[in-house]
Amino acid sequence: MQMIRRLLPLLAAVSLLGCAGKGGGKIEIPLLDPPGSKAPIFTQLTPGKHEASIMAIGGDRDLARGQNGSRHTMGYINNNDIETYLNGIRNRFVAVSGVTDVPGKVKLTADLTHGAKASADGNIFIPITWLLDTETEDALAAVIAHELSHVLLKHQSTDIVGSIQKKLQSGHEMLLGLKMDVRKTTQLGKKDNKALLAAQVSVALVDNLIMPSWNRRQETEADLLAVDLMIRAGYTPDGMDDMLQTMKTSEDKQQKSRADIESQLKQLALQNPELAVKKAISTLVEDLSNTHPETEKRREAITDYRDKHYAEAPIPDYSSSAMKKLKAMHSVGPLLNNYRHTLKARNRLDEGNAQQAYSEALLGVKAPTAKDAIPNWILWKTADATGKRGRHQDALKNVLNNSEPIKAVYEEIIAFEEQAGHHQIALNYVIKAQKVFGDDPEWTPHKIRLLSKLGRKDEVKLETAKCILDTPEQKHKCREAAKS
DSSP states (O other), rough: HHHHHHHHHHHHHHHHHHHOOOSOOOOOTTTTTOOSSSGGGGGSSSSSEEOOTOOOOOOEEEEEEGGGTTTTTTOEEEOOHHHHHHHHHHHHHHHOOOOOOEEOEEEEOSSSOOOOOOOOOSOOOEEHHHHHHOSSSSHHHHHHHHHHHHHHTTGGGHHHHHHHHHHHHHHHHHHHHHHHHHHSSSOOOHHHHHHHHHHHHHHIIIIIIIIIHHHHHHHHHHHHHHHHHHHHTOTTHHHHHHHHHHHHHTTTHHEEEEEHHHHHHHHHHHTSSSSHHHHHHHHHHHHHOOOHHHHOHHHHHHHHHHHOOTTTTOOOOOOHHHHHHHHHHHHHHHHHHHHHHHHHHHHHHHOOOOOHHHHHHHHHHHTTSTTHHHHHHHHHHHHHHOOOOOOHHHHHOOOOSSSOOHHHHHHHHHHHHHTOOHHHHHHHHHHHHHHHTTSGGGGHHHHHHHHTTTHHHHHHHHHHHHHHHHGGGGGHHHHHHTTT
């Protein structure tokens, strides 16, 4: 019971910060009104110059990191006509928002999911699947409006809560580690152990309960502001429903498994002898584990919002002519067709159908994408899987020499050189990857592991300490890498 009393402030924080009603499950939050219940979300925007987010890292660095938004990411698809079209939609929304000097631009990515995202620097990343799967500009505009809404509402700034919490825990762990060294013991004091556990539970709550609950509220706000922007920009808000219908088909793949989250928290709870903590966490996580509201609840929220604020607003027809014109362009149509084959090849390869994947990949490297990194990389992978590697050495060269780097290429080359015992060469690729991909912390464990294999102990200690303090989410990987 004593530990439960210690956790009450954290549980209260969940109640205060979490999202109720539209996506919050059983827990009700009387202190927060549902988004848009009293006035359009649009009224929350402050007219005038946009204020930069405290989480912004710089446009170029952000674009470099933006290539690694998901494990499926294979880089950007650079096409001037497509980018002009997408940014034209974005600029149309910015113009009606009343906010000026909004940073960022829209970039097309080769993601296989429908997981668009926006960054604190204002950049919006749209997977090519949206161009392949939508026929009206309104549905695509809904995606851009939703992501731009996150930027206009400065939602990314709240990420700092979890970041600070994790760094405090990591600092605490390092201090306890020093204390253990001084005592020459492998056991923490009882008081220290409980304090560390409280920090760990706190971080778990932030990661899996408080922040996801808050994020669900943000997603709802972004949906509703997107409705405001679409109506003001002359799009039909029905495009929002089309967007959600498309997302519904891949919802299971996009959301993190509830079972995985529960397992993670239960493992954490095992460190505490009082099983009541485990029960409390399990109960809370049941309805708060999703980072987004369910698609049907998002639809309901949008319908209620439109009924409340736009019941009498005229609804324009769908607009498809501009998109049809774009897809018919000589610079766009063949490109989309080739990437459709490339993405099919990637899917077939993931399914274990290497021969069919290889056939699709061959169709993806015809003009105008014959030298593009992504189609060539998929061709190389399918050729390797079907024993035809020798026929396609040029494909790998096209990838490595391309101005548009792909994360997966570096990962596999690093693994290949490391397995061959070429640790210094592998380390060189890691260092290059850190520069190419905007100092992405995901490369740090690789660097530590290879430094360890090269016997550079002082550098291992330094890099591990930096990892624990600067990127707590990577600390376990960094510690394991240091043992190599």
